[in-house]
Amino acid sequence: MTPEQLARLAAELDDVDVVHNGDKWPIKGTRAEKRAERAVAAWFVLSALAGLGFVVAFIAWPHQYVSPYEPGYTMYSLYTPVVGFLFGLAVLALGIGVVAYVKKFFPDEVSVQQRHDGRSPEVDRRTVMAQITAAGKDTGIARRKLITRSAGAAAGLFGLGLGVAALGPMIRNPWKGGNDAALWVTPWRPENGETVYLRRDTGILTEISRVRPEDMEPGSMETVFPYRESERGNEEALLHAQRASDAPVMLIRLRPGTPTVKRAGQEDFNYGDFYAFSKICTHLGCPASLYQSQDNRILCPCHQSQFLAAEYARPVFGPATRALPQLPITVDSQGYFVARNDFSEAVGPAFWERRP
Amino acid sequence: MTSQTTESSPPPAPRNRRPHGKFRRRFAGALAIGIGLLAVGVGYDVVKPEPQQAVAQDNAALVAQGQQLYYNNACITCHGANLQGVENRGPSLVGVGDAATYFQVSSGRMPLARQEAQAMRKAPLPQFDPNTEEGRHNLDALGAFVDANGGGPQVPAQTGVALRGDDPARGGQLFRLNCSSCHNFVGVGGALSSGKYAPSLDPASEEQIYTAMLTGPQNMPKFADRQLTPGEKKDIIAYVKSVTNGNNNPGGNPLGGLGPTSEGVIIFVVGLTAVIGFAMWLGAKN
Numbered sequence: 001m002t003p004e005q006l007a008r009l010a011a012e013l014d015d016v017d018v019v020h021n022g023d024k025w026p027i028k029g030t031r032a033e034k035r036a037e038r039a040v041a042a043w044f045v046l047s048a049l050a051g052l053g054f055v056v057a058f059i060a061w062p063h064q065y066v067s068p069y070e071p072g073y074t075m076y077s078l079y080t081p082v083v084g085f086l087f088g089l090a091v092l093a094l095g096i097g098v099v100a101y102v103k104k105f106f107p108d109e110v111s112v113q114q115r116h117d118g119r120s121p122e123v124d125r126r127t128v129m130a131q132i133t134a135a136g137k138d139t140g141i142a143r144r145k146l147i148t149r150s151a152g153a154a155a156g157l158f159g160l161g162l163g164v165a166a167l168g169p170m171i172r173n174p175w176k177g178g179n180d181a182a183l184w185v186t187p188w189r190p191e192n193g194e195t196v197y198l199r200r201d202t203g204i205l206t207e208i209s210r211v212r213p214e215d216m217e218p219g220s221m222e223t224v225f226p227y228r229e230s231e232r233g234n235e236e237a238l239l240h241a242q243r244a245s246d247a248p249v250m251l252i253r254l255r256p257g258t259p260t261v262k263r264a265g266q267e268d269f270n271y272g273d274f275y276a277f278s279k280i281c282t283h284l285g286c287p288a289s290l291y292q293s294q295d296n297r298i299l300c301p302c303h304q305s306q307f308l309a310a311e312y313a314r315p316v317f318g319p320a321t322r323a324l325p326q327l328p329i330t331v332d333s334q335g336y337f338v339a340r341n342d343f344s345e346a347v348g349p350a351f352w353e354r355r356p
Numbered sequence: 357m358t359s360q361t362t363e364s365s366p367p368p369a370p371r372n373r374r375p376h377g378k379f380r381r382r383f384a385g386a387l388a389i390g391i392g393l394l395a396v397g398v399g400y401d402v403v404k405p406e407p408q409q410a411v412a413q414d415n416a417a418l419v420a421q422g423q424q425l426y427y428n429n430a431c432i433t434c435h436g437a438n439l440q441g442v443e444n445r446g447p448s449l450v451g452v453g454d455a456a457t458y459f460q461v462s463s464g465r466m467p468l469a470r471q472e473a474q475a476m477r478k479a480p481l482p483q484f485d486p487n488t489e490e491g492r493h494n495l496d497a498l499g500a501f502v503d504a505n506g507g508g509p510q511v512p513a514q515t516g517v518a519l520r521g522d523d524p525a526r527g528g529q530l531f532r533l534n535c536s537s538c539h540n541f542v543g544v545g546g547a548l549s550s551g552k553y554a555p556s557l558d559p560a561s562e563e564q565i566y567t568a569m570l571t572g573p574q575n576m577p578k579f580a581d582r583q584l585t586p587g588e589k590k591d592i593i594a595y596v597k598s599v600t601n602g603n604n605n606p607g608g609n610p611l612g613g614l615g616p617t618s619e620g621v622i623i624f625v626v627g628l629t630a631v632i633g634f635a636m637w638l639g640a641k642n
Contacts, residue, residue, distance in 0.1 A: 068603035
């Protein structure tokens, strides 16, 4: 049988009836056909050129950072668009070429396939089942209990391992450590009696710049992080102190003579005009650091809560209901700001076990 | 700094057709004389002795001139005859310094158009335009007058591109920590409470950004030199200048500089429309 006959036989065996199969180009070699062929080829050529251009641009285009006011900035700033455009064009033109080829050259065919009845014939079903049973009997798997059970144990424990690996990280006890649980304490907590300094971030991790009162003008604000002398040079500890979500503190120097109201029990938490408040909003934990130096309001950008820095950072507007926790600070004998203790309450948004 | 030299070098003159013969010789002669004169002039300027006595005199004259400007440009209406401030109009200017004067007047915030939530940036008075020689001189004089009453932060000695540091990446880190909560991460500004706002940094010059950090205009906190060193301030300026005014915008449209919200909406609407259109073309019959 010829290949065409075989193909037709295959269709018949599948109950497919080709009703109509018309060639798109019944007369070969017309100008229209040539034009269609060239159009499809043009897409592929475009794709090839774009692919080549992508490789060249990826390797040769200047990609090192150039600041906008130096020569060569335009070329540098076009690196990503050029690479992305050429890569995208290569993929898109290839796809359009394939679709255009299908649309222009595949024959118009209408085929009908008969729908089979719901289940296989009785004889097929019974023979297939008999075959499987016989295969099981021939390999002896039914008799070899040791292999069945050990294989079952292996597969089952592997599945259990997958499940533990996927779910394990989600299971955590937030109250591990009792009163020292993560939600209650912050990196400001003194450990082993070591002094906790207030440190500014200079953009260089290992450059330690401790804050002193004379560094700040009246009407200024600075974000500070905890620092211990034992952490000097320890990049991991320094980074943790800067990245921990409950560590950032706003150190605010009010203008002299600003009338202030202090919270009961926290009368000595400030140092002169210097007040240190947690930067974490008590509503939903955004960094509330929009300090307005004229009216001493601290704004949270997420839900427009406002806190009064001159009145123990109590909320005066918006959804926050609790004051920003205040860090007790003082100045040590060398003139550096130090934290006297951790916050006296949990920082950040409320949680179930938190006492109001 | 390479950027400085390239910025200040004049653009190459358009190439003229070569003058021939006599014209060429005359032109060359004139050029030689011109260069000679210029060299002598520059040489004299370098060598001539500095008039030591005149400096103090100049400063006193500058302060006197600044006082005249202060009286003649309505500053006195709200800040008082002795810079002591006027109740419900304007604050005292004792101790605000040269830098605050430069920022407020050169950015057009002062003189104030009317009492409102905060002073708006507008075109500076022509006599205080920092882009003209006269304007710079008048700003110096006014600043000297204010500075003579209580001192205060100073305008930096350097100007323009010299105030841009070499490390915009570190400047970006410092900007995101200290500035971006109000001014947004690419300096487009944002709202504060009760009609106040942090302005966009697009129109601000290097000197204005520097003096603003130093003096904390309106509700902005102050960043003294021991809090943010001059080098850190310059890095911040380098970062601001590298992201504002359409810089760092390879896509062609910053979409408000608001980050993922506007960008997500645009890619969702435009991208999804394109994908749906493509799918319809795929399924279309000829």
